[in-house]
């Protein structure tokens with residue numbers, strides 16, 4: 001099954017809950033592609049020898065790799081860290097995450113500044129483009145094992161919103177305008 005994504009309600013309450021609208025409003029892969037999010041479904045049980053993963057890493061230059069286990073038992077100040085991950089931010093580079101076990105939510109802003117919640121589960125590899133506003137939270141399972149990929153030496157610096165003058169943000173919003181231009185020209 002393809003990855004699940006939906007527009008969230010903006011109500012307060014536990015960030016680990018799904019926050020579906022009523023009725024739920026699901027978001028297609030095309031809509032995610034529109035905002036520059038890439039997605040692959042891979043075999044998480046074979047990540048060490050996975051030829052498909054190797055090809056993606058080679059094609060996109062993801063030479064760096066590490067693994068991250070997030071759960072209350074393994075992370076100091078778990079509740080505080082969870083809140084930090086959930087602060088809206090951008091990066092100067094892509095954020096590439098491959099879910100190997102457990103699950104969690106990546107929230108990204110679409111062109112109309114609406115939050116889209118992307119539920120990642122084992123086998124889901126997603127790439128968030130540099131400059132997209134986003135945040136992360138675990139879900140109520142309170143466990144996720146992630147592979148982090150990067151081009152070159154990793155930089156994990158987060159720049160909290162607003163970042164309209166950040167070069168990565170400018171480039172990102174520019175790329176969205178270009179895409180809209182292409183779509184119009186095609187009609």
Ligand SMILES: [Fe+2]
Pocket residue numbers: 089090091095134135158
């Ligand atoms: Fe991030």
